[in-house]
Structure formats: C-alpha cells, structure tokens
Amino acid sequence: MSHRLNIEPLGVEVEVEDGQTILDAALRHGIYLPHACGHGLCGTCKIQVLSGEVDIGNANPFALMDFEREEGKALACCATLCDDTVIEADIDEEPDARVIPIHDFSGTVSAVWNLTPTIKGVRIALNEPLEFQAGQYMLFHIPGLGETRAFSIANSPAEVERSGEIELNVRLVPGGAGTTYIHERLKVGDTVEVTGPYGRFFVRKSARMPMIFMAGGSGLSSCRSMIRDLLEEGCDLPITLVYGQRNRAELYYHEELRRLAEDVPNFTYVPALSEERGEHEDAFGGFVHEAAAQHFGGMFAGHKAYLCGPPLMIEACVTALMKGRLFERDIYFEKFISAADVQRLRSPLFKKI
Amino acid sequence: MDTRVEKKKLSLRERYHLMTRGLGWEPTYQPTEKVFPFTAYEGIKIHDWDKWEDPFRLTMDAYWKYQGEKEKKLYAVIDAFAQNNGFLSLTDARYLNAIKIFIQGVTPLEYYAHRGFAFAGRHFRGEGLRVACQMQSLDELRHTQTELHSISVYNKFFNGFHNPLHWFDRVWYLSVPKSFFEDANSSGPFEFLTAISFSFEYVLTNLLFVPFMSGAAYNGDLSTVTFGFSAQSDESRHMTLGIECIKFMLEQDPDNVPIVQRWIDKWFWRGYRVLTLVGMMMDYMLPKRVMSWREAWEIYGEQNGGALFQDLGRYGIREPAGFRDACDGKDHISHQAWLTFYTYDPVAAFHTWVPSDAELDWLSAKYPESFDRYYRPRLLYLREQQAAGTPVANKNLPLLCNVCQIPMFFTEPGDPRRICYRESVYEGERYHFCSDHCKSIFDHEPEKYVQSWLPVHQIYQGNCFKPGTDPTAPGFDPIKAVLDYYEINNGRDNLWYDNSEDRRNFEAWTAEARGN
Numbered sequence: 001m002s003h004r005l006n007i008e009p010l011g012v013e014v015e016v017e018d019g020q021t022i023l024d025a026a027l028r029h030g031i032y033l034p035h036a037c038g039h040g041l042c043g044t045c046k047i048q049v050l051s052g053e054v055d056i057g058n059a060n061p062f063a064l065m066d067f068e069r070e071e072g073k074a075l076a077c078c079a080t081l082c083d084d085t086v087i088e089a090d091i092d093e094e095p096d097a098r099v100i101p102i103h104d105f106s107g108t109v110s111a112v113w114n115l116t117p118t119i120k121g122v123r124i125a126l127n128e129p130l131e132f133q134a135g136q137y138m139l140f141h142i143p144g145l146g147e148t149r150a151f152s153i154a155n156s157p158a159e160v161e162r163s164g165e166i167e168l169n170v171r172l173v174p175g176g177a178g179t180t181y182i183h184e185r186l187k188v189g190d191t192v193e194v195t196g197p198y199g200r201f202f203v204r205k206s207a208r209m210p211m212i213f214m215a216g217g218s219g220l221s222s223c224r225s226m227i228r229d230l231l232e233e234g235c236d237l238p239i240t241l242v243y244g245q246r247n248r249a250e251l252y253y254h255e256e257l258r259r260l261a262e263d264v265p266n267f268t269y270v271p272a273l274s275e276e277r278g279e280h281e282d283a284f285g286g287f288v289h290e291a292a293a294q295h296f297g298g299m300f301a302g303h304k305a306y307l308c309g310p311p312l313m314i315e316a317c318v319t320a321l322m323k324g325r326l327f328e329r330d331i332y333f334e335k336f337i338s339a340a341d342v343q344r345l346r347s348p349l350f351k352k353i
Numbered sequence: 354m355d356t357r358v359e360k361k362k363l364s365l366r367e368r369y370h371l372m373t374r375g376l377g378w379e380p381t382y383q384p385t386e387k388v389f390p391f392t393a394y395e396g397i398k399i400h401d402w403d404k405w406e407d408p409f410r411l412t413m414d415a416y417w418k419y420q421g422e423k424e425k426k427l428y429a430v431i432d433a434f435a436q437n438n439g440f441l442s443l444t445d446a447r448y449l450n451a452i453k454i455f456i457q458g459v460t461p462l463e464y465y466a467h468r469g470f471a472f473a474g475r476h477f478r479g480e481g482l483r484v485a486c487q488m489q490s491l492d493e494l495r496h497t498q499t500e501l502h503s504i505s506v507y508n509k510f511f512n513g514f515h516n517p518l519h520w521f522d523r524v525w526y527l528s529v530p531k532s533f534f535e536d537a538n539s540s541g542p543f544e545f546l547t548a549i550s551f552s553f554e555y556v557l558t559n560l561l562f563v564p565f566m567s568g569a570a571y572n573g574d575l576s577t578v579t580f581g582f583s584a585q586s587d588e589s590r591h592m593t594l595g596i597e598c599i600k601f602m603l604e605q606d607p608d609n610v611p612i613v614q615r616w617i618d619k620w621f622w623r624g625y626r627v628l629t630l631v632g633m634m635m636d637y638m639l640p641k642r643v644m645s646w647r648e649a650w651e652i653y654g655e656q657n658g659g660a661l662f663q664d665l666g667r668y669g670i671r672e673p674a675g676f677r678d679a680c681d682g683k684d685h686i687s688h689q690a691w692l693t694f695y696t697y698d699p700v701a702a703f704h705t706w707v708p709s710d711a712e713l714d715w716l717s718a719k720y721p722e723s724f725d726r727y728y729r730p731r732l733l734y735l736r737e738q739q740a741a742g743t744p745v746a747n748k749n750l751p752l753l754c755n756v757c758q759i760p761m762f763f764t765e766p767g768d769p770r771r772i773c774y775r776e777s778v779y780e781g782e783r784y785h786f787c788s789d790h791c792k793s794i795f796d797h798e799p800e801k802y803v804q805s806w807l808p809v810h811q812i813y814q815g816n817c818f819k820p821g822t823d824p825t826a827p828g829f830d831p832i833k834a835v836l837d838y839y840e841i842n843n844g845r846d847n848l849w850y851d852n853s854e855d856r857r858n859f860e861a862w863t864a865e866a867r868g869n
Contacts, residue, residue: 060586347665
C-alpha cells in the first residue's frame with residue numbers, strides 16, 4: 001500500500017508507492033532532489049527524516065554513516081516508506097510557492113465551445129471554491145475510462161473565484177481516448193470530477209523582474225491565467241507574451257490578446273504562425289523561439305521566462321533563451337515527466353530544464 | 354491544542370550559506386588584483402562571484418566528523434585484511450599488476466590534485482568556490498594516504514610496490530600521468546578546474562574509477578574495494594564541482610565560451626590518452642574481468658558523454674574535437690598498449706604476459722572487428738618466442754609523443770595498420786606527436802610543451818644514470834644502468850609474469866594455505 005510523503009522545506013505532499021524510492025517519487029512529481037549515483041554509494045541525496053518511518057534500503061555504510069543513521073538521515077535514492085513520513089531535503093525554498101492541499105471536486109459542465117478546429121474550451125462550475133496559483137493544473141477524470149488527464153486552468157484565480165468556474169483548453173490528440181471523449185461526448189450539464197490543484201509552475205513575483213511568456217498549442221492556457229492574474233494585481237513590470245500556433249485558425253484568443261496589448265502599456269503581444277510564414281502582417285511567420293529571438297534582438301538576460309507548450313517547443317525555446325544569455329535559474333516550465341523522459345539519458349548538467 | 358508552530362529553523366541551504374559566504378572580505382591595504390593575481394589572466398570574465406551555486410553543502414565541522422568516521426571503518430577493514438592474509442583469496446597474483454599501476458601512476462596524482470586544489474582555493478575569488486576547493490584539497494590528500502595504506506599490505510609479499518613515489522618522478526611510462534597532471538597544475542585556476550574537476554573527474558572518472566574498483570571487487574581485493582567505497586562519497590562532490598564550474602564560466606560571459614571550448618578539447622584528449630593505461634588494465638590485467646574497454650567506452654564515453662555534450666550544446670559548446678577519434682580507437686588502444694608494454698617489460702616495474710587461450714577467446718568475442726585480425730596473431734607470436742626461450746624484448750627506446758608522452762604506437766584513425774605520426778617545427782626544432790589532437794595542443798602553447806621532460810630524451814642525454822656511472826666503461830649496459838637509477842630491482846620488479854617471483858610465491862603460498 002502507498003504512503004504519503006511530505007517534503008520540507010517545500011511543504012509538498014506526494015504519494016509514494018510500495019517499494020518506490022523517495023527519490024523516484026519526488027522526481028516523478030517534478031520535485032528535484034540533488035542526486036548522483038542513484039544506488040546508495042555517493043551520498044548526494046541525503047535527507048533528514050523528521051517524522052514517520054523509512055526503510056533505508058541498500059545505503060552503503062560509507063555513504064550513510066552509523067551516526068547519521070542514528071540521527072535519522074537516509075539516502076533518498078534507496079529509502080522506501082514504511083509509514084506516512086515527513087522529510088527535509090536540501091532544496092531551495094520558493095518564496096512565491098503556496099502550499100495548497102489537493103482536493104477532489106465535482107462540477108457541472110457549463111459550456112463547451114470550439115476555440116479552434118482542434119481545441120475546445122470547457123467551463124466547469126465547481127461545487128466548492130477552488131484555491132490555486134495561476135499556472136497550476138487539474139486532473140480531469142474521464143468518465144468510464146478510469147483514467148485522468150491533466151489540463152492547466154486557463155482563467156485567473158480571481159476570475160475563478162468570481163464565477164465559481166474553471167476554464168480548460170483541450171486539444172484533440174488523434175487517437176487519444178481522453179481528449180476524444182471531451183471533444184465528442186462531453187456536453188453542457190454533464191457532471192464531472194476534477195482533482196487538484198497540481199504543479200509547481202507559477203510566477204516568481206517576488207523576483208520583480210520583467211517577464212517573457214512563451215506559449216504554443218493549448219499551452220496558452222496557463223500563460224493566460226498567469227498574465228491575467230498579474231494584470232489584475234496591477235503588476236507594472238514589462239510582460240511579453242510570445243504565442244505560436246501553426247496557422248491563423250488555430251490562433252485562439254488572438255483578438256482578446258491584441259486588445260489587451262492595446263489597453264495595457266506594460267503588456268506586449270507577439271503572435272507567431274509557423275505554417276503561414278509571410279502571410280499575415282500582424283503575426284510573425286515562424287516558430288515561437290524564432291519570434292522571441294527577433295523581438296528581443298537575441299538577448300534575453302534580465303528576464304524571467306515562463307514556457308508552456310509541446311516538448312519540442314520547450315526544447316527549442318530553452319535553447320534560444322540560453323543562446324540569449326538567460327539560464328536555468330530564470331527559466332520555468334511545468335515538467336510533465338513521461339515514461340519516455342525517464343528512459344532518456346540525460347547528463348546531470350541541468351536540474352530542471 | 355494542535356497549533357502548528359511557525360518554523361524557526363534554518364533550511365540546509367541557508368545554514369550552509371551562513372557558514373561559508375560570510376567568510377570572505379575585500380582587501381583594503383593591497384589592491385585586489387595583487388592579492389588574486391590569477392583570476393583574470395586566463396581571460397575568463399566573471400561579473401558576479403555570488404552567482405556561483407554551491408554544488409554541495411558540507412560545512413567544515415561536518416566534514417571532519419564525517420571523514421573521521423569513514424577512516425575508522427576503512428582502517429578496520431585494512432587491518433582485518435592484513436591480519437588474515439587476505440591476499441591469499443585473490444583470484445590470481447597477475448591481478449596485482451593492475452594495482453601496481455594504480456599505486457605507481459594514480460596515487461601520486463591524488464597528491465598532485467591535493468596541491469592543485471589548494472592552489473585553486475587560494476586564488477579564486479568567491480567564498481563558495483574557495484571552500485569547495487579547500488575541501489577537495491583535503492579529500493585528495495586523504496585519498497593519497499588511504500590508497501597507500503590500502504595497497505601497502507601487498508608490499509610485504511610482492512614486488513613492484515616498494516618505491517612508487519620515486520618511480521613516479523623517473524620511470525618512462527609514469528611520465529604519462531605525471532606530465533598530464535603537471536600540465537593541469539601549471540595552468541591557471543579556471544583551466545585547472547576544467548581539466549581536473551570537469552574533464553577528468555566528471556567526463557572520464559567512470560572510466561578510471563569504476564574499472565579499478567570493480568576490478569578489485571571481482572578479484573577478491575577487499576582492501577582496495579573498501580578504499581573505493583570510502584572515496585566514492587567524495588568523488589560525487591568532486592564531479593558536481595566540475596559541472597558547476599563549467600556552468601558558472603559559460604553563464605558569466607559569452608567571451609568565456611571559446612576559451613572553455615578549447616580547454617574541453619584539450620583536456621578531453623589529454624585525459625583520454627592517460628586512460629589508455631586503464632583500457633589495457635581492463636582487457637589484459639584482470640584475471641576476472643569486469644567488462645571490456647570497448648564496452649566501458651560505449652557506456653561511459655559515447656552514451657553518457659554524448660548526453661552531456663548534447664546538453665552543453667545549449668551553451669554553444671560542441672563535443673570535444675577528439676571525440677570521434679577517441680571512439681574510433683576503442684577497438685585498438687588497449688591491445689596496442691599491451692603489446693608495447695610486453696616488449697618493454699624489462700624496464701617496467703610490473704609484469705606482463707600473453708593471455709591464456711580462454712582469455713584470447715574472450716578478447717575475440719569482445720572485439721569482433723579487430724582482435725583476431727590485428728592482435729591475436731601478434732600475441733601468439735610473442736607466446737611462441739617466449740616458449741622458445743627468446744622472449745621479444747625491445748632494446749631500442751621508443752619515440753614519445755611530445756604532449757601525452759606515450760610511445761608512438763597509436764595508429765591512424767580508420768587504419769589500424771599504419772602508425773600515426775604528426776610533427777611541428779618550433780624555433781627550428783622538430784617535435785613529434787601521436788595524433789592531430791596532441792599536435793594541436795602543442796601548436797597552441799608551444800612555449801609550454803617544449804619544456805616537456807621526455808624520459809627517452811633524458812636517458813639519451815645521460816640524465817638517467819646514478820652519479821658516478823661511466824657510460825664509456827667497457828661492458829657498460831645502459832638498460833641495467835637505467836634500472837639502477839630507477840631503483841627497479843632487476844629480475845624481481847620487471848620482466849614477464851610467467852617466470853616471476855610473484856608467481857612462484859603466490860602459487861606456493863596458496864597451495865600451502867589450501868592443502869595439507
């Protein structure tokens with residue numbers, strides 16, 4: 001049976017399966033714990049157990065000394081849980097992160113509409129108030145499938161509070177059971193279950209630095225929520241949204257964003273269309289990272305960058321940002337770790353990007 | 354009732370920060386450039402030393418406590434191993450020749466690293482970096498000492514262990530690791546960290562440490578294995594120091610990128626050349642083998658290195674210039690080195706041999722593309738000559754590469770039948786190199802490498818005889834005179850394993866221990 005693991009100083013709670021190591025559970029929830037050898041020899045992933053009980057597993061006696069075992073230290077890469085446990089790990093505290101408990105909500109679909117030929121907007125009226133940080137996502141329980149799908153909340157926390165509704169933007173994944181259900185069968189009045197809020201993708205407001213948002217596909221949703229949240233709070237720092245789709249028909253919320261840029265002096269909107277190069281006067285022809293490089297003259301230093309979109313877009317944007325002298329400490333995106341990511345051989349050069 | 358008390362405790366990171374970052378100060382009665390003369394002269398531009406991210410958070414007080422405990426454990430095992438004649442449970446005494454190479458060629462490098470990190474810690478700005486270098490400096494001194502103690506148990510029973518530090522400064526093949534590290538130690542602090550912490554400890558360490566320590570585990574050498582465990586928890590700290598240093602330089606200024614690239618090109622190749630000795634050890638010297646050099650290269654070099662250089666690409670760094678040629682060499686270098694050492698065994702302080710039939714078959718299976726075609730016939734010829742009582746010994750001294758100092762036995766990339774020769778002329782003198790990459794290292798800094806102390810040149814110049822030796826005396830034997838200067842016991846430390854005292858003793862002692 002699984003146990004709950006609370007990771008200090010983040011205050012984040014994750015579920016750990018039987019036999020699953022603390023390190024594995026943390027990484028799969030997008031929480032980076034320092035680690036190196038991965039099998040109990042080097043001691044890089046040492047943690048302090050504050051309460052609960054762990055099995056220290058196969059920790060080498062030189063990597064975890066006797067006196068450390070007595071002090072309640074363990075190695076995250078080989079420790080498993082015997083009980084609900086609280087640990088303290090060597091990780092950065094995020095002054096802007098809020099600890100919001102995860103809840104199950106039930107809701108009623110109040111609107112379903114076409115945003116683009118491939119993306120639907122869904123609004124769900126929740127049965128109780130939802131607290132979340134702009135950028136976080138919910139798990140949507142697909143009826144009859146016994147599975148969930150993750151969708152970022154597209155409206156701002158203040159708007160959710162006012163309306164009692166969350167907005168999700170759902171792109172149809174060809175052959176995908178979850179998104180096919182939402183596109184073909186979900187209708188107004190349906191009762192649905194959602195769980196959340198999840199994720200550690202949020203604006204580092206306390207940094208007080210100009211911001212670049214880079215969004216592609218249905219990844220606009222979290223960026224839109226974050227930008228709306230900032231503007232509603234009266235943020236006066238420069239905010240730039242570089243937003244890309246393949247073609248004009250897919251460029252949903254284009255008019256809204258264009259008007260917003262006209263009304264708000266510190267907000268700049270840079271649309272990009274990758275398949276319609278040179279066809280539109282009011283949009284850059286090319287990919288998001290190319291549009292951003294052109295708009296900023298190839299130099300991104302001095303910003304915080306928030307990315308949301310398909311993996312290839314993220315990869316291209318990270319490369320472009322680093323080429324423009326913006327590095328890991330100033331780049332953020334939600335990391336959905338898929339089975340393929342775990343397989344892929346990565347160097348320990350980067351922690352999260 | 355159950356009110357949650359607001360936490361007053363500092364986080365691990367804050368605690369570490371307070372115990373290191375406050376330690377520095379700005380000099381007032383001397384200009385900063387005079388106090389830290391080496392931080393700028395390499396051309397590396399640093400704008401904000403506080404952007405250095407501490408790769409690990411170990412404070413000095415915790416460091417002492419932790420290392421003290423580790424010593425206690427290690428020395429308990431070393432004592433038990435010695436008291437119980439642990440050497441009798443080795444797979445075979447041939448294994449010890451790998452350990453001879455380790456104590457002769459690797460242990461002295463730990464001491465050089467101790468000095469190098471002490472220098473770097475003194476000359477860097479920024480407390481985070483200075484504390485990290487200071488701790489590593491202490492680690493390296495401790496590794497020197499614990500390696501000597503772990504391995505010294507064999508000195509009581511076997512040859513080739515009695516004078517490693519004397520040999521390190523004199524013997525021809527040991528000039529390979531020695532010149533490698535002296536090159537690093539005579540660099541500035543940033544190049545030193547790129548050379549040792551990044552290129553060696555991070556990119557190539559798995560190819561050095563894993564084969565030796567797994568080799569020890571596979572062959573019953575509990576003493577060395579335990580040393581390995583006690584060092585590994587330090588090694589991971591050392592690797593992360595290298596990674597942080599590279600990121601720090603690359604992020605601080607775009608002008609640093611080409612400098613770092615050149616260093617990576619250079620130090621990747623320098624380290625790779627030193628690892629030739631490790632490849633030979635893996636393929637020939639372990640009675641029970643761990644994996645082949647080729648397999649180790651494919652995992653640690655090609656896969657892990659490939660992933661690293663893909664990630665570094667984001668900074669504008671490409672894979673090292675010699676990477677493709679290093680991959681090309683994986684089928685050859687270990688065999689070429691062993692054949693060379695075999696024929697020069699009369700002047701080496703360890704034993705070589707021709708592998709058994711079963712071992713030759715293992716090599717054929719591991720090297721389907723090269724072994725039977727290029728190397729098995731030559732080994733069989735050596736065996737034949739040895740059986741006939743005329744073992745093949747090379748009495749001429751080899752031409753050495755002026756940079757890596759390895760004899761010129763490496764072949765052309767893509768053509769294992771042709772020796773690779775390169776040369777450059779500098780101020781009227783001709784210099785020889787084993788490869789394009791050693792040549793390019795020389796061409797970039799010829800003033801440095803014209804000073805190379807090349808053992809073969811030194812012998813020919815008469816600098817490797819004991820005082821009072823008369824080379825004009827009738828019957829003068831230069832080889833014997835050089836061995837005398839090296840303090841290698843002729844007939845005991847050198848020559849082939851089959852007729853060695855090591856072999857006779859090991860067989861007699863194990864027979865006694867296992868029989869009645």
